[in-house]
Amino acid sequence: MFLIAGLITNHLARNTTNPRHPDATISEVLCDFDGTITVIDATDAILEAFALPDWREWELRWVRGEISSQECLAHQVELIRADRETLVRFAADLPIDKGIFALDRQCTAHHIPLHIVSDGLDLLIEAVLRRHNLLHIPVFSNHLQWKTPSVPSLSFPFSLPECRSGSGTCKCALTLVANCDSSQIIYIGDGQSDQCVSRKVGTLFAKGSLKGWCDQEGINHHPFDTLTNVTEQLFSKEAVSP
DSSP states (O other): OHHHHHHHHHHHHHHOOSOOOTTOSOOEEEEOOTTTTBSSOHHHHHHHHHBOTTHHHHHHHHHTTSSOHHHHHHHHHTTBOOOHHHHHHHHHTSOBOTHHHHHHHHHHHTTOOEEEEEEEEHHHHHHHHHHTTOTTSOEEEEEEEEEETTEEEEEOTTOOTTOTTOOSSOHHHHHHHHOSOGGGEEEEEOSGGGHHHHTTSSEEEEOHHHHHHHHHHTOOOEEOSSHHHHHHHHTSTTTSOO
16 A cells, blocks of 8 residues: 555656645546546457457456456456557547546646546557547556567556455555545546445446446446536536635
């Protein structure tokens, strides 16, 4: 936990330019990436396009609960056969939820930090953000690197051995470190990697499989279809003090 805390502190010192508004009832907005900011899951799209077929077997083992998501993703990434430039070009063309622009603008206007927390691949995230002039948003994710020019591997700068979900990026640890008062944290997500953290935040926006899981588990959440919906609900007069 202390290592993650240090990494976050250093990262935010480099990337966060606005202090939190002293009157805001929202302290942080944390947003998933794959399937939340991108319309489709960027990691799955890369695997579909460039990985050897065995990546699906690792996916099935993860779905069956035989391996952690960190182990699954590490093996899947090693099956990718593409160089860095090819992956960057592919990722940059992925469709995004255009509501991210309004969410970013409103967070900036209200001096509320907006962070991306993802169990996906940093190279893909950065390619998408660069394409849409959003590189100023801090990102916490897994790190893609290369063993050879065409065979990548993963490292996990934001993992924890005690992470209950076995994720490469421990979203719970990131959330708890980001602010001690979790009741003021907004979390936005859509999938399985968002389940654990969904129990720990004050306000949850959920769609896709995360929404279905929250319905089954009885977890309070706000359903949404687009990030425009989220922005409209968050920045009403009731949500943020003027």
